[in-house]
Amino acid sequence: MTSESKPAHFLQNIIREDLAGGRVSQLATRFPPEPNGYLHIGHAKSICLNFGLAQEFGGTCNLRFDDTNPAKEEEEYVDAIKRDVSWLGFEWNGEARYTSDYFDQLHEWALHLIKEGKAYVCHLSPEDARHYRGTLTEPGKNSPYRDRSAEENLELFDKMKNGEMAEGECSLRAKIDMAAPNINLRDPIIYRIKKMAHHQTGDKWCIYPSYDFAHGQSDAIEGISHSICTLEFEDHKPLYDWFIANLPVPARPRQYEFARLNLNYTVVSKRKLKQLVDEGHVDGWDDPRMPTLSGQRRRGVPPAAIRKFCEMIGVTRSDSVVDVGMLEYCIRDELDKNAPRAMCVMEPLKVTLSNYPEGREEILPAPGHPVREDLPARDLPFTRTLYIEQEDFREEANKKYKRLVLGKKVRLRNAYVIQADEVIKNDAGEIIEVVCSVDLDTLGKDPADGVKPKGVIHWVSAEKNVDCEVRLYDRLFSDPAPDAGGKNFLDHVNPDNLQVLSGCKGEIGLASAAPEHSYQFERNGYFCRDNKYGTAEKPVFNRTIGLRDSWAKMGE
Known part of the structure; x- marks a missing residue:
């Protein structure tokens, strides 16, 4: 079935209705990663969806870095994300944007909430704030600082901004409803004190907006019509809408959720991926065993295969786990059709x-x-x-x-x-x-x-060949759900995930192989020239995937 003949998914139907009914005149989406790690295969679905919808309906898609936490963000991640989006074949609308571009405006809107009696400075410690917040079955209770006057809150917030308060001493909270069934509406924090430099704004700020406060307002500033995100943000939607309704924003974006990509034999938690890197289980974020897009690129996975995979799995609101064999099929099919042969x-x-x-x-x-x-x-x-x-x-x-x-x-x-x-x-x-x-x-x-x-x-000539190293990569994990049910994912690292073969002999034409260029090594599988290691005299080739699926009996 071609993409043209596939039934429309629910987001396509919503957009068609919005355009036909005049709610919006032009579709505007955005891909808003946090620059606190490298993009992984799960992000690819969101990238293909947001940019793909913009292409389909003649709209625009922004690339915006939601950089509200300088403690975890680095310029390295910004550069890597730009490379990955471009590698997948997409162009963002205009220049890359940053939530930090809007820090002045967000600060003004925080002042607006304070003046309207809808935000207050709270001196509860983090531990006390959690206690006051209540539970999923019990309502919270009001902070003792909730009824401060607007004048007092403005003065305290100004001291926060000027660095006169210590980190953790207080925060700015929205005044919504401490008894709300949705915990996200129980007076959420909208500004915290963080006395550290920001990769974009330097030392200008020592207070930073929360993601929930900044996200929807950044959408509004950019004129986003459809804020498309994964299902874990569904419970945050009422808060998204509350801020939009209570601030003088220039646009009224709407949030829509879809099911994230869950892939077996894979871990996509940024925290766990960072742990793999920091503890030396892999050779960096771009290790060919990693599910990061940079790792997949270095392994030789064609971007067209990832786009095809994202199209095949579709867009729904039901969580499910996709068999990694489907991704491997897309990779093998694309390489079989396009990879030149070599021995x-x-x-x-x-x-x-x-x-x-x-x-x-x-x-x-x-x-x-x-x-x-x-x-x-x-x-x-x-x-x-x-x-x-x-x-x-x-x-x-x-x-x-x-x-x-x-x-x-x-x-x-x-x-x-x-x-x-x-x-x-x-x-x-x-x-x-x-x-x-x-x-x-x-x-x-x-x-x-x-x-x-x-x-x-x-065969190859023993007199005229290319001396090379070949790295045989397999799946990083041997368990289909390595981090499910409280498992320690490190216990399920596949001990045979890498075999290094030195002294391999390639046909002479491989001497001119470009980094990341893929080949089918006849009878052996699909390989690409490594973009990180090796020399012109002795290149390194990474195995992308075998000629056929050899994992069916892995557990036997």
């Missing part, structure tokens, strides 16, 4: 062709891709000595083994048929070389011509 021998075994002249070299052509004619053909140097995979040779084997066997024939992919004649071993009895004879009359011929080798194996 790489992971565990080399030397082959000498006894009847091939020393010093002779042929250049054999091979297709760049079996279907795509726009991908250029490859030139493969063929020489007297070659490398094949160690596992592609046996001295003896049964009929099911379709590779090289002593006394039997096999075809070298895109090259000749060879026969194994002799084995050379070291003092430990290990095979270090196979002496073969080559049938020079078999180039390009098929079995119908009378040549019937056991199978086809890949």
Whole structure:
């Protein structure tokens, strides 16, 4: 089913009705990440949804950093988020925006609430404030500071702003209803004292607005028509609407919620991802084992595969867990159609062709891709000595083994048929070389011509190749729900999530492989040139995914 023929989801229906009914004249959405970590695969759904709806309905989508907590935010995260959104294929409306751009206006609106008797400075300690707040089954009770006059609150708030109060000494709270069934409406904090510099505003402020206070008002300032967020913000919607209704904002955005992306075998909590990084379980936020978009990019996942995955899972209001196999299918399908082919021998075994002249070299052509004619053909140097995979040779084997066997024939992919004649071993009895004879009359011929080798194996010239390192990445976790039910997710890290192979030999054309460029290593899987490690003389290739799903029996 194509995207054009798929039934419309509920957000598309809402937008169509709003445009047709005149509630809005143009759709305006936004993607509002907090710059306190790298984006992960769960964010991809929100990115594709917000930017995709804007494209579909001829609207705009802003990129806005909700940077209200300088204690956890860094410019590194800002830069990484911009790269990730661009990599996914989207362009935001105008310049990137920041909630901190609106700090002056938010401060003015806080003063407005105080003057209207709808906000007050509270000196309850954090512990007492939690006690006064009540529980899900019991109402809260009013703070003893709730009935201060507007004049006193204005004076105290000014002292907060001027740094005359200590951190944690007091806060500014909205005056709503301490008995409200929704705890978010029980006089929420809208300003806290944080005496630290901000990555955008420097030392200008020592008070910072809460996310709940800043978010809706930033939407209003930007003229956002549809504030689309995940279901965990559903309980915050009444507070979002209360601020919009009680402030002189220039627009009236509406909030709509959808189900977040939950993926098995995956952890997407920023706190837990940061723990993996800080404790050295992975090699940074962009480690190819991480579910971050930068990690997926470094692993070789095409952005088109992630966009397709987000389209396939759809948009609903029902929480569910998506099988990671669906993402792997999208990755494999995209790479199969677009990744050029190459050969790489992971565990080399030397082959000498006894009847091939020393010093002779042929250049054999091979297709760049079996279907795509726009991908250029490859030139493969063929020489007297070659490398094949160690596992592609046996001295003896049964009929099911379709590779090289002593006394039997096999075809070298895109090259000749060879026969194994002799084995050379070291003092430990290990095979270090196979002496073969080559049938020079078999180039390009098929079995119908009378040549019937056991199978086809890949190879590279031992004299002209690329010495490389290959990193075989697998899933980071072996449990489908590594952090569910109070589990310690670290107990379920897959011990075989990375195997590093040195001394691999790739075909000579891989010397010009660009970082993040993907290939299908024939018979071995999909790989890309690492963008962080390796050199031009010895590149590193990361396995993106195997040619087929090998995880069905992982637990057995």
